[in-house]
Each structure stands twice: as structure tokens, then as C-alpha cells.
Amino acid sequence: MKTRDFRSDTMTLPTAQMRDAMRDAVVGDDVVDEDPTVNRLQEMSAEILGLEAALFVPSGTFGNQCAIGVHTRPGDEVIVGETTHVIDHEAGATAALWGAQTRTVAPENTRYLSYDDILPRIRTLEDVHHPGTGLIILENALADGTVMPLDAMKKIRSLADAHDIPIHLDGARIFNAAVALDVKPSQIAELVDSVMFCLSKGLGAPVGSILAGSAAFIRAAKWKRKQMGGGMRQAGVIAAPGIIAITEGVARLKEDHDNAKLLAKLLAPIPQMIFDPDLVQTNMIFCNIHEDGEKTLQGLTDHLNQSGFTVYDPGWWGQRFVICSRVDEDDVRAFAASIKDYLSE
Numbered sequence: 001m002k003t004r005d006f007r008s009d010t011m012t013l014p015t016a017q018m019r020d021a022m023r024d025a026v027v028g029d030d031v032v033d034e035d036p037t038v039n040r041l042q043e044m045s046a047e048i049l050g051l052e053a054a055l056f057v058p059s060g061t062f063g064n065q066c067a068i069g070v071h072t073r074p075g076d077e078v079i080v081g082e083t084t085h086v087i088d089h090e091a092g093a094t095a096a097l098w099g100a101q102t103r104t105v106a107p108e109n110t111r112y113l114s115y116d117d118i119l120p121r122i123r124t125l126e127d128v129h130h131p132g133t134g135l136i137i138l139e140n141a142l143a144d145g146t147v148m149p150l151d152a153m154k155k156i157r158s159l160a161d162a163h164d165i166p167i168h169l170d171g172a173r174i175f176n177a178a179v180a181l182d183v184k185p186s187q188i189a190e191l192v193d194s195v196m197f198c199l200s201k202g203l204g205a206p207v208g209s210i211l212a213g214s215a216a217f218i219r220a221a222k223w224k225r226k227q228m229g230g231g232m233r234q235a236g237v238i239a240a241p242g243i244i245a246i247t248e249g250v251a252r253l254k255e256d257h258d259n260a261k262l263l264a265k266l267l268a269p270i271p272q273m274i275f276d277p278d279l280v281q282t283n284m285i286f287c288n289i290h291e292d293g294e295k296t297l298q299g300l301t302d303h304l305n306q307s308g309f310t311v312y313d314p315g316w317w318g319q320r321f322v323i324c325s326r327v328d329e330d331d332v333r334a335f336a337a338s339i340k341d342y343l344s345e
Helices: 016-024 036-049 060-071 093-098 115-121 150-162 174-181 185-189 215-227 236-267 297-306 329-344
Strands: 053-057 077-081 101-105 133-139 167-170 194-198 209-213 284-289 319-322
Touching (some): 036 194, 053 215, 060 133, 060 167, 060 209, 060 215, 093 101, 101 115, 115 150, 133 150, 174 185, 185 194, 209 215, 236 284, 236 329, 284 297
Parallel strands (some): 077 101
Antiparallel strands (some): 194 209
């Protein structure tokens, strides 16, 4: 039985073209800037984002933490959303690596951090009791698959400039955000001081992320990368599929978005389903069901896993379904039918 994976876009598999590129990659020692394939990936990434320079790093967590290490000093406070990747999925690295304090914020009127959320939380060293705000971290796309409008980012940019605070963007899925917002990735990146994006999610590369910013920022980030053990020597073998990811993987993200919206359309008429179709903006659906004792969310999860569909166990917030290149329209229709079968039995 074919297994169709709806867990995450981290489950993408490298294409035959990517595997060929890995085999044929021209390599050198990247620690001394002599890997031509890594250099090309970095130059292309910086150009796409409209930033001065970029750095190839092993993972998204690595890229985020490398940026935090450059932007902050021990004792600084970092303003960040309470459900962001940095808080939920990076094992306390901000405290462990950099001695920075996180000021986690639950957005009040939006799904993303807003100007109004951040303004009252900016602190300075003028009060001896306070840490100084050293960094603001934003996400786009957000962890729930929704996107942050450019106007909201622009307001935060003006606030950060007024207080001389840098902004780092966890743009793990910045290309998904750009597709959903119908803008160029550079229009998002120009509103922050540094940005990280993942090659290994929807873009389809097997490993790696990019950290980008000014030339001075990347010089400092390269030193931090070495300090963190991220000097990968002949890394062109894993950078090569990254080049294909940013040149060809971006174009197919709209297909993922369309399939996610198709799934939302197919699930919406099912009475037991709980979710807002308007929040399906990229490639993710977050949902729940009306449980009645016999039909539970865990039961639905077990049913799907036993029916040839792979999904994660539900969390406290419900269930997440993610579309990536490993599923197509037929898979989506079969997936929706399986959910309907379980709930209507």
C-alpha cells in the first residue's frame, strides 16, 4: 500500500535531479570559502532576498540561533511570539547558547506579533531593574501556516528603527509566505535585518538552511557558525540540491497551497470538523473534531495511519495536516474521503 505523508513538509524527498547534482557537485573547503557550489548557493540566495550576503547553515534552528548570537549579548531581552519556532522547537537554545532572556508575547488582536503588542514591551537600560531589548523576532509564514501582511511588518520596522533594535525573521517558509501574499521574497526580507529560510521544507532539498543579511552581519554569522560547529568543509554535496530547490522548488509551492485549499473545501461540509477555511493560507490545515465518545481525534489519527496516510498524533491544540510534494490532488481527495468515512461510520 502506498503511504501518503501528511505530517510535514519536512518529509519531502530529493528529486532525481537533486541526487544527480549531489553526485556531480564541484566541492572545496567551505570553511575557507573554497567550495564553489556553496558559494553559488549563497550568492543566489542573497540575490533572491535582495540582501547583501548569505550563509549556508545545517538547519533552520541553527540559522535562527546563529542570528540571535550575532544580534544579542548576554542579558539582552528578545521579544518573540510565544508559539514561535524559536520558543517551541529549539530546545531552549537562546538561553543555553547566548544567555539572552526571551520576552514571549501572545498576540492580542492578530495571529502575529503586531506594533501594539511590541511597543509596551520595549525596555531600555535606563531603569536599572530591566534588561534592554536587544532583538525582535518575527515569523512569516507563521507556525500555523498563516501569513503576516507586509503593512504589519512595515509598522514594526518603523518601531524597531525608532528604538535602534534589530529584527530577525524566522522565514523558514518565506517562499510560502511570498506566494500567499503575491509578493517577491525580497519585499519581505527588506523589512528585517536578517532572515533565515529552510531549503529542506517545501522547497524539497534534503538538508540545510540559509541565513542572510548585510555583509557585516554575515561576516559575524560566519564566525558564530564556526563557533557552533557548523563548518561543514566540502559541503557542496548538500548545497547542490539547495540550488535546485531555490530555482525550481519555489514554482511548485502554489500547487501545495492549492491542494491544501482543496482539502479545506472537501473537509468543510463534514459536520464534525472544526476549523476555519479562511485560515488555510499556505500548505497547512489546523483542525479539530466534535468528539462524541466514540469518535475522537486520536481515533481519527489512528484510522488515517492504518489506512495508508501518515499523520502525527494530535497535540493540545488539535491536529495538523500539511501538504508537500509527496502528495498530489488524488491523494488529497482520498485523504478527505478517509476522514469522512471515519466520522460518518
